[in-house]
Amino acid sequence: MSIFCPICKTEFKGEDRVILDEFNTLSHIQCNKEVPFPVKDYGLFEEIEETYEFFSKDEAKDE
Numbered sequence: 001m002s003i004f005c006p007i008c009k010t011e012f013k014g015e016d017r018v019i020l021d022e023f024n025t026l027s028h029i030q031c032n033k034e035v036p037f038p039v040k041d042y043g044l045f046e047e048i049e050e051t052y053e054f055f056s057k058d059e060a061k062d063e
């Protein structure tokens with residue numbers, strides 16, 4: 001599953017620096033440098049993707 005930055009429309013790559021906002025939306029740090037909204041997390045895309053498993057799952061798991 002590919003995830004695209006909603007601002008520049010570019011697919012995220014492993015070493016892109018990204019931010020995760022309070023709505024669980026990912027975008028590039030460089031695309032948001034002038035937007036001081038609350039940020040939930042930030043770092044390399046590959047790290048964020050690992051930390052937040054929902055990015056790599058396209059279907060909810062059964063409980």
Ligand SMILES: [Zn+2]
Pocket residue numbers: 005006007008009010027028031
């Ligand atoms: Zn971007």
